[in-house]
Amino acid sequence: MTDLLAPDEAPPALIINEMGTSPLVLICEHASNRLPKSMGTLGLKREDLDRHIAYDIGAEGVSRHLSNLLDCALVLNRYSRLAYDCNRSPEHAGAMPEVSEVFEIPGNKGLSPSEKLARVNGIYHPFHLAIGQLLDQRAVHKRRTIIVTMHSFTPVFKGIARTVEVGLLFDQDESLAKKLEHSFPGFDTRMNEPYSAKDGVMHTTAIHGAARGLPSLMLEIRNDLITKEDDQRAWGERLAAAFKGVT
Amino acid sequence: MTDLLAPDEAPPALIINEMGTSPLVLICEHASNRLPKSMGTLGLKREDLDRHIAYDIGAEGVSRHLSNLLDCALVLNRYSRLAYDCNRSPEHAGAMPEVSEVFEIPGNKGLSPSEKLARVNGIYHPFHLAIGQLLDQRAVHKRRTIIVTMHSFTPVFKGIARTVEVGLLFDQDESLAKKLEHSFPGFDTRMNEPYSAKDGVMHTTAIHGAARGLPSLMLEIRNDLITKEDDQRAWGERLAAAFKGVT
Numbered sequence: 001m002t003d004l005l006a007p008d009e010a011p012p013a014l015i016i017n018e019m020g021t022s023p024l025v026l027i028c029e030h031a032s033n034r035l036p037k038s039m040g041t042l043g044l045k046r047e048d049l050d051r052h053i054a055y056d057i058g059a060e061g062v063s064r065h066l067s068n069l070l071d072c073a074l075v076l077n078r079y080s081r082l083a084y085d086c087n088r089s090p091e092h093a094g095a096m097p098e099v100s101e102v103f104e105i106p107g108n109k110g111l112s113p114s115e116k117l118a119r120v121n122g123i124y125h126p127f128h129l130a131i132g133q134l135l136d137q138r139a140v141h142k143r144r145t146i147i148v149t150m151h152s153f154t155p156v157f158k159g160i161a162r163t164v165e166v167g168l169l170f171d172q173d174e175s176l177a178k179k180l181e182h183s184f185p186g187f188d189t190r191m192n193e194p195y196s197a198k199d200g201v202m203h204t205t206a207i208h209g210a211a212r213g214l215p216s217l218m219l220e221i222r223n224d225l226i227t228k229e230d231d232q233r234a235w236g237e238r239l240a241a242a243f244k245g246v247t
Numbered sequence: 248m249t250d251l252l253a254p255d256e257a258p259p260a261l262i263i264n265e266m267g268t269s270p271l272v273l274i275c276e277h278a279s280n281r282l283p284k285s286m287g288t289l290g291l292k293r294e295d296l297d298r299h300i301a302y303d304i305g306a307e308g309v310s311r312h313l314s315n316l317l318d319c320a321l322v323l324n325r326y327s328r329l330a331y332d333c334n335r336s337p338e339h340a341g342a343m344p345e346v347s348e349v350f351e352i353p354g355n356k357g358l359s360p361s362e363k364l365a366r367v368n369g370i371y372h373p374f375h376l377a378i379g380q381l382l383d384q385r386a387v388h389k390r391r392t393i394i395v396t397m398h399s400f401t402p403v404f405k406g407i408a409r410t411v412e413v414g415l416l417f418d419q420d421e422s423l424a425k426k427l428e429h430s431f432p433g434f435d436t437r438m439n440e441p442y443s444a445k446d447g448v449m450h451t452t453a454i455h456g457a458a459r460g461l462p463s464l465m466l467e468i469r470n471d472l473i474t475k476e477d478d479q480r481a482w483g484e485r486l487a488a489a490f491k492g493v494t
Contacts, residue, residue, distance in 0.1 A: 089459040090386040113387040120383050129372065136367050139337040140360040172419070200460055211453035212336040 004122030005036050012086070012123045013130030014076045016064065022072040023144040023247055027131060027204055028063045029086040030056035030151060031076040036122070042082055043106025052154040053100040054080045058226030058235075063150040065236020070243060075131050082108065084123040087149070087204050090116070094200075095124075102158060131208055139212075146176065146247055147209040147216035152223040153194055164193045167220035171197035172210060176217040176246065183242035187225075194220065251369030252283050259333070259370045260377030261323040263311065269319040270391040270494055274378060274451055275310045276333040277303035277398060278323040283369070289329055290353025299401040300347040301327045305473030305482075310397040312483020317490060322378050329355065331370040334396070334451050337363070341447075342371075349405060378455055386459075393423065393494055394456040394463035399470040400441055411440045414467035418444035419457060423464040423493065430489035434472075441467065 005011070033054035035042060041049060048054070060076060067074035077086055081097075082105055088095040096119055098108050111119075138145050155162055166189040168177035177191055195201045202218055209216025219239075226232050252258070280301035282289060288296060295301070307323060314321035324333055328344075329352055335342040343366055345355050358366075385392050402409055413436040415424035424438055442448045449465055456463025466486075473479050 090383045091459050091461065113384075116387040117383060120387070121380075125376065125379065129376070132372065133368075136337045136364060137360075140363040140367070203458055206458035207454050211450055211458060212338050213447055214338065 004038055004118050006038065009036060010078055011130070012078055012127040014078050015130065015134060016074040016076065017067050017071065018073055018134065020067065020071045020073040022070045023146050024070060024072040024148055024243060025134065025138075025145055026063050026067055026072050026074040026148050026150055027208070028056070028059050028074065028076050028150045029127075029204055030081050031060040031063070032078050033080045034078060035080050035083050039083055039107055042108060044082075044103070048103060049080070049082075051103070052152075052223060053103050053105075054082050056150075056152040057223040058221070058232055059150050059152045059223075061229060061232030062152075062221065062226050062235045062239065065233050066150075066239050066243075069236055069240035073134060075134065077127055079123055084119045086124055086127045087201060089200075089203050090120050090124065092200050092203070095120075101154070128204075128207065131204075135208060135212065135214070145214050147205060147214055148176075148243075149204050149216075149218045151218060151220045152226060153220050155222050155224045157194070162194055162222065164188050164190045165222045165225060166190070167193045167195070167218075169196060169202060169218035169220060170216070171202050171205065173215055176215055179246040180217070180242055183245070184238065251285055251365050253285065256283060257325055258377070259325055259374040261325050262377065262381060263321040263323065264314050264318065265320055265381065267314065267318045267320040269317045270393050271317060271319040271395055271490060272381065272385075272392055273310050273314055273319050273321040273395050273397055274455070275303070275306050275321065275323050275397045276374075276451055277328050278307040278310070279325050280327045281325060282327050282330055286330060286354055289355060291329075291350070295350060296327070296329075298350070299399075299470060300350050300352075301329050303397075303399040304470040305468070305479055306397050306399045308476060308479030309399075309468065309473050309482045309486065312480050313397075313486050313490075316483055316487035320381060322381065324374055326370055331366045333371055333374045334448060336447075336450050337367050337371065339447050339450070342367075348401070375451075375454065378451075382455060382459065382461070392461050394452060394461055395423075395490075396451050396463075396465045398465060398467045399473060400467050402469050402471045404441070409441055409469065411435050411437045412469045412472060413437070414440045414442070414465075416443060416449060416465035416467060417463070418449050418452065420462055423462050426493040427464070427489055430492070431485065 033049050165187040170177045205216040412434040417424045452463040
């Protein structure tokens with residue numbers, strides 16, 4: 001079996017501003033559409049890797065601006081969710097999806113148990129261990145921590161247009177979402193839309209937020225609002241103002 | 248800084264019957280009262296290490312019998328909760344307790360951040376990674392999994408006698424606890440006693456159960472019922488019969 005990552009390929013977690021002074025820790029599991037070289041294009045056309053199926057368009061840009069403005073630590077994933085979706089546990093059918101939205105992913109079809117484990121061990125565990133160790137550092141220095149996972153969603157899903165523009169997702173811990181409910185005037189902001197914890201899509205906040213007793217939130221922005229760099233900057237500023245008032 | 252574990256000391260997780268055919272995966276975080284050699288006795292008298300503060304008396308014996316009777320995988324922790332309590336996140340004051348029940352733990356007083364991180368990285372992360380990888384194996388082979396953590400509690404806590412004999416603890420997922428509620432006739436069986444998730448004592452089921460979407464339960468037996476080997480065997484048989492009916 002060849003290694004999942006080549007010796008010159010970086011580990012999954014890229015930590016920006018590790019010593020940031022904000023209580024917020026931003027996590028962007030779907031920052032990148034890059035695939036490990038060993039996977040080629042997973043049988044997809046190059047242009048399909050620019051779609052939402054491969055990554056959360058705009059989420060990295062918004063996250064970097066927010067990290068910069070509020071001095072937050074930010075964890076980016078260097079690899080595409082098509083290689084391994086780090087916001088899904090290995091039990092979840094979407095962890096290494098054979099179909100994403102309406103697109104078949106040829107390179108994910110019929111993976112053997114050992115091929116799946118190579119991705120789990122090459123991407124999933126190192127990514128979450130890096131987050132865990134960042135949180136450990138803060139814990140032993142008694143620093144306050146609030147987890148915010150940064151996402152974007154596609155305006156049209158399986159042919160149906162979505163009107164929601166900002167989603168505030170939570171599982172058991174609604175406190176931060178409630179505080180932000182009216183922070184985005186003029187934008188259609190909803191709780192637990194377009195997804196919710198019931199869909200099994202809040203794995204990161206479950207392991208690093210709920211299980212550690214840390215407040216957490218999963219933030220979703222419709223990606224047509226943040227496709228352009230200027231819009232990413234504007235949303236970074238909007239979020240910085242919103243979080244300043246509530247954290 | 249010396250290493251937490253010497254080269255001749257085994258890693259924290261001891262996995263018994265890894266390929267067991269039962270859907271149950273048993274986890275015993277507090278199986279052992281052994282301390283890594285580098286910690287000496289943490290300033291305690293030898294005999295204090297035989298108390299509940301150091302480990303869950305009888306839990307390993309019961310777990311081994313149950314594992315044997317139902318052919319379950321079983322994960323034992325080789326080190327005492329006084330070194331690191333693997334059912335607590337690093338944020339929790341009880342993870343490396345300075346005081347346990349009424350006993351001061353001199354060797355845990357005033358640990359520096361780097362001393363704490365050495366325990367987190369030497370015990371906590373390897374223990375939970377080993378469990379995670381056991382669960383990954385089952386996931387990629389599409390095996391059904393139910394997590395049961397195996398504990399015992401002290402009959403007298405801070406001078407107050409406890410009448411509860413069996414505790415069935417759950418957080419969001421009550422299904423398995425409800426099924427077992429009447430499985431131990433003649434024993435005082437209660438839900439979410441003598442502890443509950445609100446006390447932050449269900450870290451293992453949170454990360455390996457809830458976050459993975461797997462059913463889970465934390466089982467607590469009062470330790471005076473399982474101090475002797477014969478009683479451990481009898482409780483292994485009693486639990487095997489109970490779980491056979493509900494899993």
